[in-house]
Amino acid sequence: MSYLLLVLQSPLILATIAIVIFLFARRGRTAETVVPGRSAFMRSVAVTGSVAVLIVHLAVQFFPVLDLAQRYLLPNLNVDFTPEPWAYAWWRYPLPLIVAVVVLTIVTVRVTREPVVVEAPVLSMKPRGWTSFASRKELASAASVLGALVSVSLFAGVHSITDRFGLHTLVSGPRPIGVTDASWDEYGASTFYGWAYSVPVMILAVVLAAQVWWVLRTISVRPFASPESVTAETRERTRSASIVLRLFIATVLLPLGGALLLIGQTAMYPSVISVDSADYFVPLGYASFAGPIAVAGAVLQGAALLMLVAGIQGKRSRVSSPELVRS
Template structure:
């Protein structure tokens, strides 16, 4: 049996903070990396306009890395804190106690749709900013490679993002197909056969929970791809700044994909935790003369693994968001990157 501690609200947050603290300690012991040098100090006059364009991008990345993680994690923190608020109010002000009676609030689908919805707001801002960034070069730069929308995304980030997205879609489809409607018609229950007395049911990650999350993630994915596409297809400003622009675009792609990965992991972790919780539960049926019999879901033997994996994914998402906040200082810098180091343009 899984310890009741794992099911305590906020447990994944505590795990994430402990892991993040360990990362900070290890980083302190290893020493801080040197701050990269500023670019543009030794450039001539014509390149300074291009440098200002790059500087604006760096400032935007700095602000995005500072604000977006908090916006994404805020709904998760609030939902984790609600049970504690409820307990506090029940003892201090019973009339103000939090309750979620009736339909549709009884089916708290918004818990799983809120993080991707919050991320969608952030990425909508990113899409608008990148769409209005300078698109006309001062000096034409001849590209030597064809740039796709994911040209500046690292293979590792692309693989992790694709795997996380595929896992969530697969989870939503399988869980939704296995779900059953409740008394109000919401597909939010998992039926458990209990013999001739009729099926019992447990709260489950059915269509009532997965469809809103899928819609939010679909919009989020479109904004991510659109933002990366706008940034990738935009021509470079000048040959002298190709290296610095390439570095800025790679940092942009890294920041966007990591925010996307953290959002998916946060939602996927919640889904797996709920699925595992339904599998570890049981439905009791009393038979006169024989006593109480307990029935559980068919996947009860490996349901605890879903619970642990869900906690781990949520903790990993929070750690990734906290690490992203720590990236803001480096993202705000303009490292020197000579044009000849880039393979995107002709020499």
Template sequence: MDRLALFADPGILIAALFSLPLFSLVIAGFIAGLVLAFSRSRVAEEAGSDAFSGVTATRFRPEVLTLSIGAIAVIIGCAVENIVRGYVLNLTDIVEWWQFATPVFAVLLVTLTLLGVIVLRRRTPDAPVLSTLRRTWASFGSRVAFIGAGAIAVTLIATTIGAGVASSSDDRGRFIYLSIPVPNTEISSLELWFYGWSFGVPVLICTAFLIAAVWAVLHVNAARPFLRPETVASESTMRAGIATATARLASAGMLLALGGAWRFIARSGTASQLGIEGDPNLYDTTWQYAELAVLAGWLAPFAEIAGFVLLLLVASRVRRTRRPQPDASDIAAGADDVEKSANR
């Protein structure tokens, strides 16, 4: 009967679909496809148009591959975790903290791998590049991406700390409950599973390590030497792309964790009535932050969709930065540039 009502009411069906993280992934796939289709004609070749662009693209190819394959791995990991946890394992009375920490931890692993690739592949320049500019972690990349990642990190941390403070412990010392009082009655407070400290502390730890790893990647990406004076422009463009993709990757992991946390908070914090077996009356329950819990429930699918869209855009970088091999004219032009530079 409930299933018939679900399909009879489109609103209930849509709400049920948007409550599924995997449905958010499907929607994100359509959005990312549209973004890539509309931006394809406007996206310039990221390695520039100089004679050494092929050399630049080859140098940065491992970093691009790491980001793209890593983004795909994060998507697969989150999907597998959701399916196994939701449909395979029996997790009754188990604190499933990993469902919120998984996307952040997965992105952390990708970021650390990228850091290792950059550090291990550092090389001395082919020709000295004299520059008085001081390069820092913020020298390359999109300011919008950096500010967005910072805002998402602050929101995730604030949500986790706020929910942890509001949570209460069970008889085993696990902070997994939200106690909602039932006013004007002698009924004990309603205790519902909630995004408390037992769920949030692993997320905070992973987020802290992720922030440090992202900063390290941005720093070494900016500080490593340029190959030669002629490639500064194209290398700067590639470094900016890597820095932006790293910030987007971190934002995606935190958005997925945030969406899951908001779903959990909404599931518990929006309870408004309590029914007792054998008692025909319904008792009102009140939580002072119930309105915020409702808002979190509405925003959760959008956070998940945005996270998956960012992952798909990062995964598409391999296609967008693929460059043809330089032809003979490119090589000759490059040789001429080197000769002119030497004569100077």
């Protein structure tokens, strides 16, 4: 099981898979005409946003590899790519979310400031809301991954303990009966997805969700240009909503998968602690489920990677009618 996890989370393997998928996806593709205006902008959001999130995630995964290479190949080079594996690194989980927040901030500004040109009023039989152009399946997926991330973050945070710097980055196994040594919590603890990681992740995920809501609402409530453009504009708004939701889902899956990986791996490798001249085997209460939890985390991160690559190589919009240009 540990070997499988090593393979699944290897940054080199993740990068290789991403490149191979991208190259195969590009084979046999012909150049397509990109629609100017909103369609071209949202296409650039899909590509640029996916590339940015993917690169940042792989960079975070590669930091330990670079640090290991530097320590063994260039020991005299005084550069720390990452702290010790058990040390607190605030960027370990929230960096992809920060990138997505920046991308959606740009989208929000662009969509909000985009001028509305109404050539002829369009009467709507029912009011449009923020879900009018969004896929029900994608909305359900977005809500599910957000709920899962918040639930895992709260669960892990509640069960975490502080390290010597006062940060909730550790988890401690149950104290054996009869052991009163105050150092147990320090030496019997393991690195964990505690409040120090989960709070920034939850805050950024909620901010990202609020941005997605605002973009979907803005896209939905804008008036149509004319009755003749309703079909084309509906198609473009549906495509735009899908781009935003898919970027959100993929981005949230990355810290969710990373959290599950750490939670699972922490329980898979219990500590042996010597207290009062006795050795204690320190398993966590969920150790029997640690393997599936870690594998689930690796699979979720793999799914996020595939979604980001799909966003990079997704089909461009074709000019099928003049109405598309006016949308």
